[in-house]
Amino acid sequence: MNCILGKRYSGLGTAHQYITGDRAKARETILNSILPGAKMIPVSCLCGNSGNSDKVLANIDRWGLPARSVLCSHCGLIRVDPRWDDGTYARIYREYFWPLQVGFFDITKERFDLSVRRAAPFAQFLKSHVNLTEKSLLEIGCSYGAGLTSLKETGAELTGYDYDERCLTYGRTFTGLDLRPGGIKEAISDRNQYDVVVLRHVLEHFLNPLEECLVLESLLKEDGVLFVEVPGIFNLNDIGNDPLMYFNVFHTFSYTLSTLTGLMTTSSLTRIYGDEKVNSLWVKGDEGEGALWHNPKHSDEIITFFHSAEKKYKKLQHHGFVKKIKSYSQRLKNKYKP
Numbered sequence: 001m002n003c004i005l006g007k008r009y010s011g012l013g014t015a016h017q018y019i020t021g022d023r024a025k026a027r028e029t030i031l032n033s034i035l036p037g038a039k040m041i042p043v044s045c046l047c048g049n050s051g052n053s054d055k056v057l058a059n060i061d062r063w064g065l066p067a068r069s070v071l072c073s074h075c076g077l078i079r080v081d082p083r084w085d086d087g088t089y090a091r092i093y094r095e096y097f098w099p100l101q102v103g104f105f106d107i108t109k110e111r112f113d114l115s116v117r118r119a120a121p122f123a124q125f126l127k128s129h130v131n132l133t134e135k136s137l138l139e140i141g142c143s144y145g146a147g148l149t150s151l152k153e154t155g156a157e158l159t160g161y162d163y164d165e166r167c168l169t170y171g172r173t174f175t176g177l178d179l180r181p182g183g184i185k186e187a188i189s190d191r192n193q194y195d196v197v198v199l200r201h202v203l204e205h206f207l208n209p210l211e212e213c214l215v216l217e218s219l220l221k222e223d224g225v226l227f228v229e230v231p232g233i234f235n236l237n238d239i240g241n242d243p244l245m246y247f248n249v250f251h252t253f254s255y256t257l258s259t260l261t262g263l264m265t266t267s268s269l270t271r272i273y274g275d276e277k278v279n280s281l282w283v284k285g286d287e288g289e290g291a292l293w294h295n296p297k298h299s300d301e302i303i304t305f306f307h308s309a310e311k312k313y314k315k316l317q318h319h320g321f322v323k324k325i326k327s328y329s330q331r332l333k334n335k336y337k338p
Protein backbone atom coordinates (compact mmCIF):
# COMPACT_ATOMS: atom_id res chain seq x y z
CA MET A 1 0.00 0.00 0.00
CA ASN A 2 1.37 3.47 -0.90
CA CYS A 3 1.89 6.12 1.73
CA ILE A 4 -0.74 8.80 1.33
CA LEU A 5 1.74 11.47 2.43
CA GLY A 6 4.00 10.83 -0.56
CA LYS A 7 7.21 9.19 -1.69
CA ARG A 8 9.40 10.83 0.96
CA TYR A 9 7.55 8.75 3.57
CA SER A 10 7.80 5.48 1.67
CA GLY A 11 11.39 4.35 2.12
CA LEU A 12 14.84 5.31 3.26
CA GLY A 13 15.87 8.59 1.70
CA THR A 14 18.09 11.47 2.71
CA ALA A 15 15.94 12.69 5.60
CA HIS A 16 18.18 11.01 8.16
CA GLN A 17 21.47 12.59 7.24
CA TYR A 18 21.42 14.51 10.52
CA ILE A 19 22.10 11.19 12.28
CA THR A 20 25.83 11.02 13.06
CA GLY A 21 28.26 9.86 15.76
CA ASP A 22 26.94 7.62 18.58
CA ARG A 23 23.41 8.13 17.28
CA ALA A 24 24.42 6.62 13.92
CA LYS A 25 26.25 3.76 15.68
CA ALA A 26 23.13 2.93 17.72
CA ARG A 27 20.97 3.07 14.60
CA GLU A 28 23.29 0.81 12.63
CA THR A 29 23.38 -1.78 15.44
CA ILE A 30 19.59 -1.76 15.72
CA LEU A 31 19.20 -2.15 11.95
CA ASN A 32 21.89 -4.75 11.36
CA SER A 33 22.14 -6.78 14.59
CA ILE A 34 18.81 -6.56 16.42
CA LEU A 35 16.01 -6.17 13.89
CA PRO A 36 16.88 -9.29 11.85
CA GLY A 37 15.99 -11.33 14.98
CA ALA A 38 12.83 -9.36 15.85
CA LYS A 39 9.35 -10.82 15.49
CA MET A 40 6.74 -8.52 14.00
CA ILE A 41 3.48 -8.32 15.97
CA PRO A 42 0.24 -7.19 14.27
CA VAL A 43 -1.44 -4.34 16.16
CA SER A 44 -5.17 -3.54 16.20
CA CYS A 45 -6.51 -0.05 16.76
CA LEU A 46 -7.45 0.67 20.39
CA CYS A 47 -10.97 1.68 19.26
CA GLY A 48 -11.65 -1.93 18.25
CA ASN A 49 -12.12 -1.18 14.55
CA SER A 50 -11.06 -3.92 12.13
CA GLY A 51 -8.37 -1.97 10.29
CA ASN A 52 -9.83 -2.54 6.80
CA SER A 53 -10.00 1.17 6.15
CA ASP A 54 -6.64 2.10 7.68
CA LYS A 55 -4.46 4.51 5.73
CA VAL A 56 -0.68 4.10 5.59
CA LEU A 57 1.03 7.39 6.47
CA ALA A 58 4.69 6.34 6.52
CA ASN A 59 6.92 3.29 6.15
CA ILE A 60 9.94 4.86 7.83
CA ASP A 61 10.44 6.94 10.95
CA ARG A 62 12.52 9.89 12.13
CA TRP A 63 15.51 7.64 12.89
CA GLY A 64 15.49 6.07 9.44
CA LEU A 65 14.19 2.86 10.95
CA PRO A 66 11.49 0.82 9.19
CA ALA A 67 8.12 1.53 10.83
CA ARG A 68 4.71 1.33 9.17
CA SER A 69 2.54 4.05 10.68
CA VAL A 70 -1.17 3.70 9.94
CA LEU A 71 -4.11 5.98 10.62
CA CYS A 72 -7.43 4.48 11.75
CA SER A 73 -10.29 5.95 9.69
CA HIS A 74 -12.75 5.22 12.49
CA CYS A 75 -11.12 7.23 15.28
CA GLY A 76 -7.99 9.03 13.99
CA LEU A 77 -5.49 7.14 16.16
CA ILE A 78 -2.07 6.55 14.55
CA ARG A 79 -0.27 3.30 15.40
CA VAL A 80 2.84 1.40 14.37
CA ASP A 81 1.50 -1.79 12.74
CA PRO A 82 3.12 -4.26 12.80
CA ARG A 83 5.42 -3.47 15.71
CA TRP A 84 8.49 -5.25 17.12
CA ASP A 85 7.96 -7.92 19.79
CA ASP A 86 8.15 -6.84 23.47
CA GLY A 87 11.63 -8.37 23.97
CA THR A 88 13.10 -6.41 21.07
CA TYR A 89 11.70 -3.14 22.38
CA ALA A 90 12.98 -3.96 25.88
CA ARG A 91 16.50 -4.69 24.58
CA ILE A 92 16.66 -1.55 22.44
CA TYR A 93 15.35 0.60 25.31
CA ARG A 94 17.97 -0.89 27.61
CA GLU A 95 20.97 -0.55 25.31
CA TYR A 96 20.39 1.83 22.42
CA PHE A 97 17.49 4.20 23.05
CA TRP A 98 19.55 6.66 25.09
CA PRO A 99 22.26 7.29 22.44
CA LEU A 100 19.64 7.35 19.68
CA GLN A 101 17.67 9.98 21.55
CA VAL A 102 20.49 12.05 23.04
CA GLY A 103 23.30 11.58 20.51
CA PHE A 104 25.91 9.98 22.82
CA PHE A 105 26.23 6.93 25.06
CA ASP A 106 27.48 8.79 28.15
CA ILE A 107 25.16 10.22 30.81
CA THR A 108 26.59 13.52 31.99
CA LYS A 109 25.70 16.12 34.61
CA GLU A 110 25.55 18.73 31.82
CA ARG A 111 22.89 16.69 30.03
CA PHE A 112 20.97 16.22 33.28
CA ASP A 113 21.05 19.99 33.94
CA LEU A 114 19.77 20.59 30.39
CA SER A 115 16.89 18.16 31.02
CA VAL A 116 16.00 19.99 34.25
CA ARG A 117 15.87 23.28 32.33
CA ARG A 118 13.74 21.66 29.62
CA ALA A 119 11.33 20.38 32.29
CA ALA A 120 10.56 23.94 33.43
CA PRO A 121 7.37 24.36 31.32
CA PHE A 122 6.06 21.03 32.66
CA ALA A 123 6.76 22.11 36.27
CA GLN A 124 5.11 25.47 35.61
CA PHE A 125 2.03 23.81 34.10
CA LEU A 126 1.62 21.33 36.94
CA LYS A 127 2.15 23.93 39.68
CA SER A 128 -0.40 26.26 38.13
CA HIS A 129 -3.08 23.52 37.90
CA VAL A 130 -2.50 21.35 40.97
CA ASN A 131 -1.63 22.30 44.55
CA LEU A 132 1.45 20.17 45.24
CA THR A 133 2.24 21.29 48.79
CA GLU A 134 2.82 18.23 50.96
CA LYS A 135 1.31 16.00 48.26
CA SER A 136 2.73 12.63 47.31
CA LEU A 137 3.78 12.56 43.64
CA LEU A 138 4.81 9.59 41.53
CA GLU A 139 6.45 9.76 38.11
CA ILE A 140 6.38 6.63 35.95
CA GLY A 141 9.26 6.61 33.44
CA CYS A 142 11.22 9.22 35.40
CA SER A 143 14.57 8.49 33.68
CA TYR A 144 17.28 10.18 35.81
CA GLY A 145 14.75 12.32 37.68
CA ALA A 146 15.12 15.65 35.87
CA GLY A 147 11.34 16.21 35.80
CA LEU A 148 11.04 15.41 39.51
CA THR A 149 13.96 17.73 40.26
CA SER A 150 12.07 20.58 38.60
CA LEU A 151 9.33 20.03 41.23
CA LYS A 152 11.62 19.90 44.29
CA GLU A 153 10.77 23.38 45.51
CA THR A 154 7.01 22.60 45.61
CA GLY A 155 7.35 20.65 48.86
CA ALA A 156 5.78 17.53 47.32
CA GLU A 157 7.09 14.11 48.34
CA LEU A 158 8.65 12.79 45.11
CA THR A 159 9.02 9.19 43.93
CA GLY A 160 10.03 7.90 40.51
CA TYR A 161 10.13 4.57 38.68
CA ASP A 162 12.09 3.68 35.56
CA TYR A 163 13.32 0.52 33.84
CA ASP A 164 16.69 1.99 32.90
CA GLU A 165 19.01 1.06 35.79
CA ARG A 166 21.87 3.11 34.34
CA CYS A 167 19.73 6.28 34.34
CA LEU A 168 18.46 5.52 37.86
CA THR A 169 21.98 5.13 39.24
CA TYR A 170 23.09 8.47 37.79
CA GLY A 171 19.77 10.02 38.80
CA ARG A 172 20.12 9.03 42.46
CA THR A 173 23.56 10.65 42.54
CA PHE A 174 22.39 13.81 40.78
CA THR A 175 19.10 14.24 42.69
CA GLY A 176 19.18 12.31 45.98
CA LEU A 177 15.55 11.38 45.19
CA ASP A 178 13.70 8.10 45.76
CA LEU A 179 14.14 6.60 42.26
CA ARG A 180 13.12 2.93 41.98
CA PRO A 181 13.51 0.25 39.31
CA GLY A 182 10.35 -0.71 37.38
CA GLY A 183 7.17 0.74 35.90
CA ILE A 184 3.41 0.66 36.58
CA LYS A 185 3.41 -3.01 37.65
CA GLU A 186 6.19 -2.52 40.20
CA ALA A 187 4.60 0.70 41.49
CA ILE A 188 1.30 -1.14 41.99
CA SER A 189 2.93 -4.11 43.73
CA ASP A 190 4.59 -1.64 46.15
CA ARG A 191 0.98 -0.91 47.19
CA ASN A 192 1.22 2.86 47.44
CA GLN A 193 -1.33 5.37 46.24
CA TYR A 194 -0.45 8.93 45.30
CA ASP A 195 -2.07 12.37 45.17
CA VAL A 196 -0.49 13.00 41.77
CA VAL A 197 0.76 10.57 39.13
CA VAL A 198 2.87 11.88 36.23
CA LEU A 199 3.35 10.30 32.77
CA ARG A 200 5.55 12.68 30.81
CA HIS A 201 6.30 11.48 27.27
CA VAL A 202 5.80 7.90 28.42
CA LEU A 203 2.27 6.86 27.44
CA GLU A 204 3.02 7.01 23.70
CA HIS A 205 5.65 4.29 24.32
CA PHE A 206 3.17 1.86 25.95
CA LEU A 207 2.99 -1.39 23.98
CA ASN A 208 -0.45 -2.34 25.35
CA PRO A 209 -2.05 0.95 26.39
CA LEU A 210 -5.55 -0.49 27.03
CA GLU A 211 -4.16 -2.85 29.69
CA GLU A 212 -1.62 -0.41 31.08
CA CYS A 213 -4.04 2.52 31.42
CA LEU A 214 -6.74 0.35 32.97
CA VAL A 215 -4.58 -0.22 36.06
CA LEU A 216 -3.32 3.38 36.30
CA GLU A 217 -6.23 4.48 38.47
CA SER A 218 -5.22 2.02 41.20
CA LEU A 219 -2.14 4.20 41.73
CA LEU A 220 -4.32 7.27 42.39
CA LYS A 221 -5.84 8.20 45.71
CA GLU A 222 -9.63 8.74 45.56
CA ASP A 223 -9.20 12.47 44.77
CA GLY A 224 -5.86 12.00 42.99
CA VAL A 225 -4.88 13.64 39.70
CA LEU A 226 -3.11 12.03 36.75
CA PHE A 227 -0.95 14.24 34.49
CA VAL A 228 -0.33 12.93 30.97
CA GLU A 229 1.89 14.63 28.39
CA VAL A 230 2.27 13.13 24.90
CA PRO A 231 3.56 14.71 21.66
CA GLY A 232 0.31 15.96 20.13
CA ILE A 233 -0.09 15.43 16.40
CA PHE A 234 -1.44 18.96 15.94
CA ASN A 235 1.62 20.35 17.71
CA LEU A 236 4.12 19.43 15.00
CA ASN A 237 5.84 22.84 15.25
CA ASP A 238 7.42 21.66 18.47
CA ILE A 239 9.66 19.20 16.62
CA GLY A 240 10.81 21.52 13.82
CA ASN A 241 9.39 21.99 10.37
CA ASP A 242 9.68 18.49 8.93
CA PRO A 243 6.48 16.45 9.47
CA LEU A 244 8.41 13.22 8.75
CA MET A 245 10.13 13.80 12.10
CA TYR A 246 6.82 13.10 13.85
CA PHE A 247 6.90 9.39 12.98
CA ASN A 248 8.75 7.37 15.57
CA VAL A 249 8.89 3.57 15.85
CA PHE A 250 9.09 3.95 19.65
CA HIS A 251 5.76 5.79 19.73
CA THR A 252 3.63 2.71 19.25
CA PHE A 253 0.51 4.90 19.36
CA SER A 254 0.39 8.62 18.54
CA TYR A 255 -2.38 10.74 19.99
CA THR A 256 -4.40 13.88 19.60
CA LEU A 257 -6.42 15.13 22.55
CA SER A 258 -9.44 13.35 21.05
CA THR A 259 -7.84 9.90 20.71
CA LEU A 260 -6.12 10.20 24.10
CA THR A 261 -9.54 10.96 25.58
CA GLY A 262 -10.92 7.83 23.88
CA LEU A 263 -8.26 5.73 25.58
CA MET A 264 -8.63 7.36 28.99
CA THR A 265 -12.43 7.18 29.11
CA THR A 266 -12.17 3.49 28.19
CA SER A 267 -9.89 3.26 31.24
CA SER A 268 -12.49 4.96 33.51
CA LEU A 269 -10.64 8.26 33.77
CA THR A 270 -12.28 11.65 33.25
CA ARG A 271 -10.55 14.66 31.76
CA ILE A 272 -10.42 17.87 33.79
CA TYR A 273 -7.95 19.67 31.49
CA GLY A 274 -6.56 19.06 28.01
CA ASP A 275 -4.91 20.85 25.08
CA GLU A 276 -3.41 19.76 21.76
CA LYS A 277 0.23 20.04 22.90
CA VAL A 278 -0.88 17.46 24.53
CA ASN A 279 -0.89 18.37 28.22
CA SER A 280 -3.76 16.80 30.14
CA LEU A 281 -5.15 16.14 33.63
CA TRP A 282 -7.42 13.24 34.60
CA VAL A 283 -9.33 12.08 37.68
CA LYS A 284 -11.12 8.85 38.56
CA GLY A 285 -14.63 8.59 37.17
CA ASP A 286 -16.40 6.95 34.26
CA GLU A 287 -17.97 9.07 31.53
CA GLY A 288 -19.21 6.17 29.44
CA GLU A 289 -17.02 3.55 27.87
CA GLY A 290 -15.04 4.77 24.88
CA ALA A 291 -17.64 7.46 24.22
CA LEU A 292 -15.20 9.51 22.14
CA TRP A 293 -13.73 6.75 20.00
CA HIS A 294 -16.12 7.03 17.06
CA ASN A 295 -14.95 10.16 15.24
CA PRO A 296 -14.65 9.50 11.47
CA LYS A 297 -14.01 13.18 10.60
CA HIS A 298 -10.93 13.16 12.80
CA SER A 299 -8.78 11.07 10.43
CA ASP A 300 -9.57 13.52 7.58
CA GLU A 301 -8.53 16.42 9.82
CA ILE A 302 -5.23 14.66 10.55
CA ILE A 303 -4.52 13.94 6.86
CA THR A 304 -5.30 17.56 5.91
CA PHE A 305 -3.02 18.72 8.70
CA PHE A 306 -0.10 16.53 7.56
CA HIS A 307 -0.58 17.54 3.90
CA SER A 308 -0.44 21.21 4.77
CA ALA A 309 2.59 20.68 7.05
CA GLU A 310 4.34 18.85 4.17
CA LYS A 311 3.51 21.67 1.76
CA LYS A 312 4.93 24.22 4.20
CA TYR A 313 8.06 22.08 4.65
CA LYS A 314 8.64 21.82 0.88
CA LYS A 315 8.21 25.57 0.50
CA LEU A 316 10.81 26.18 3.21
CA GLN A 317 13.17 23.69 1.55
CA HIS A 318 12.69 25.49 -1.77
CA HIS A 319 13.39 28.90 -0.17
CA GLY A 320 16.51 27.44 1.47
CA PHE A 321 17.67 26.07 -1.89
CA VAL A 322 17.08 29.36 -3.71
CA LYS A 323 18.93 31.22 -0.94
CA LYS A 324 21.91 28.86 -1.26
CA ILE A 325 22.06 29.32 -5.05
CA LYS A 326 21.88 33.11 -4.65
CA SER A 327 24.68 33.20 -2.10
CA TYR A 328 26.78 30.84 -4.24
CA SER A 329 26.39 33.00 -7.35
CA GLN A 330 27.17 36.09 -5.26
CA ARG A 331 30.37 34.43 -4.02
CA LEU A 332 31.34 33.59 -7.63
CA LYS A 333 30.65 37.17 -8.72
CA ASN A 334 32.82 38.51 -5.90
CA LYS A 335 35.60 36.08 -6.77
CA TYR A 336 35.73 37.01 -10.41
CA LYS A 337 34.98 40.70 -10.00
CA PRO A 338 36.93 42.60 -12.68
Ligand SMILES: [Zn+2]
Pocket residue numbers: 045046047048049072073074075076077
Ligand atom coordinates in the same frame (compact mmCIF):
# COMPACT_ATOMS: atom_id res chain seq x y z
ZN1 LIG B 1 -9.39 3.40 15.71
